[in-house]
Amino acid sequence: MNLVIHDLSEEEWSKVASKYEGWKVISDNGTIKPCIGCFGCWVKSPGECVIKDGYDQMGALIHHADEVLVISKYTYGGLSSFVKNIFDRSIGWVSPYFEVYEGEMHHKKRYPEDKPMSFIFRGAGLTEEERAKARGYVEAACRNFHAKIKSITFEELETMAQVGTQEVSETMEAGRLVMLNCSLRADNANSKKFMKRILPLLETEAEIVNLSSYLAHPEKLVELLLSAEKIVLGMPLYVDGVPSAPLRIMELLEKSGKAAGKKIYVVANMGLYESKQICHLLSIVKTWCEACGSEYCGGLAIGAGEMLKMMMRSENIDKGPSKNMAEGTKRIAAAINEGQAIEDIYADPFKFSRKMYIFCANASWPLDAKKNGLKKKDLFKQL
Numbered sequence: 001m002n003l004v005i006h007d008l009s010e011e012e013w014s015k016v017a018s019k020y021e022g023w024k025v026i027s028d029n030g031t032i033k034p035c036i037g038c039f040g041c042w043v044k045s046p047g048e049c050v051i052k053d054g055y056d057q058m059g060a061l062i063h064h065a066d067e068v069l070v071i072s073k074y075t076y077g078g079l080s081s082f083v084k085n086i087f088d089r090s091i092g093w094v095s096p097y098f099e100v101y102e103g104e105m106h107h108k109k110r111y112p113e114d115k116p117m118s119f120i121f122r123g124a125g126l127t128e129e130e131r132a133k134a135r136g137y138v139e140a141a142c143r144n145f146h147a148k149i150k151s152i153t154f155e156e157l158e159t160m161a162q163v164g165t166q167e168v169s170e171t172m173e174a175g176r177l178v179m180l181n182c183s184l185r186a187d188n189a190n191s192k193k194f195m196k197r198i199l200p201l202l203e204t205e206a207e208i209v210n211l212s213s214y215l216a217h218p219e220k221l222v223e224l225l226l227s228a229e230k231i232v233l234g235m236p237l238y239v240d241g242v243p244s245a246p247l248r249i250m251e252l253l254e255k256s257g258k259a260a261g262k263k264i265y266v267v268a269n270m271g272l273y274e275s276k277q278i279c280h281l282l283s284i285v286k287t288w289c290e291a292c293g294s295e296y297c298g299g300l301a302i303g304a305g306e307m308l309k310m311m312m313r314s315e316n317i318d319k320g321p322s323k324n325m326a327e328g329t330k331r332i333a334a335a336i337n338e339g340q341a342i343e344d345i346y347a348d349p350f351k352f353s354r355k356m357y358i359f360c361a362n363a364s365w366p367l368d369a370k371k372n373g374l375k376k377k378d379l380f381k382q383l
Helices: 010-020 058-064 081-088 128-145 190-201 218-226 244-256 275-292 305-311 320-338 354-371 376-380
Strands: 002-006 024-026 067-073 094-101 104-109 116-123 148-156 177-181 206-210 230-236 263-269 295-302 345-347
Touching: 002 010, 002 081, 024 058, 067 081, 081 244, 094 128, 094 354, 094 376, 104 128, 104 354, 116 128, 128 148, 128 275, 177 190, 177 218, 190 206, 190 230, 190 263, 190 305, 190 320, 218 244, 244 275, 263 275, 263 305, 263 320, 275 295, 275 345, 295 320, 305 320, 305 354, 320 345, 354 376
Parallel strands: 002 024, 002 067, 067 116, 116 148, 177 206, 177 230, 230 263, 263 295, 295 345
Antiparallel strands: 094 104
């Protein structure tokens, strides 16, 4: 069985469908829900997503496919929000356990395979720099998935729906700051906890808004964000990029044609150790800013976020493993206060070894599984 994942419209698919006769086809039927970052596919129903919407078997589908083809609109150097959602919902394809792979911390394989994957990016007038961004993202994502890249090609489209000239929204209020918690874990999200660390350092009144509250009415969130001059995007790293839910909001903001003139900051975190792995997420946000006519003002990338989040309860947050993170929050808060752009900040744990972090993280997975009535061996389940 071969598998094709695409974001083509019905009309576009009808023109190429004959090439994929007999293939398993994954497309947008309007029912897919975004990944909520619950880790259920690791510690509740290993290998299978807990969201039952018809896309809960993506990890198993990829495993059983002889070959996987991904067709996506080129979107800020990566995948479109729908295709990215498929990737986000496929993390059960790998196991929760960590290892060092090609010099970086990654998840271990669930299945003994190196799945061949091909990618076709569709866009108009893509420059070599834009193509290089897409290649870089695919390489990072496939390294995380232990997939083998068969090919990355680009399909030049003569006509694509164009957004047009970006303008400053008439509703934008000078000085208004909105902090958007892009994690669907809402108040329990590490992203929100890191932004709350920044909040008291700000000189401007600000509010932290949960994206999860607007899933049914994204247009209301777009309207809210258009009213802000400064936006802080707090988000976790999903499959080496922006999670699909905030990516969808970013697409809608660009489509509005009114997102110019804003100052955009990012506070991103992940469970992996090396904060440098967040570089593609920051690049995607920067490219989106360019498309919208807004100013990318820098990001704070936090490695080992789960551990550092717990250390924020300590009175000695400026010391120990959380030192780099604490210094980073002060620097980005100062930049927000001044409305200035800064270089991206990468904050790894301070004087806490990667080896020890992996040991502690791997020891936690069986404990989480036990809470759900599972045994350690269940975490390796194959579908």
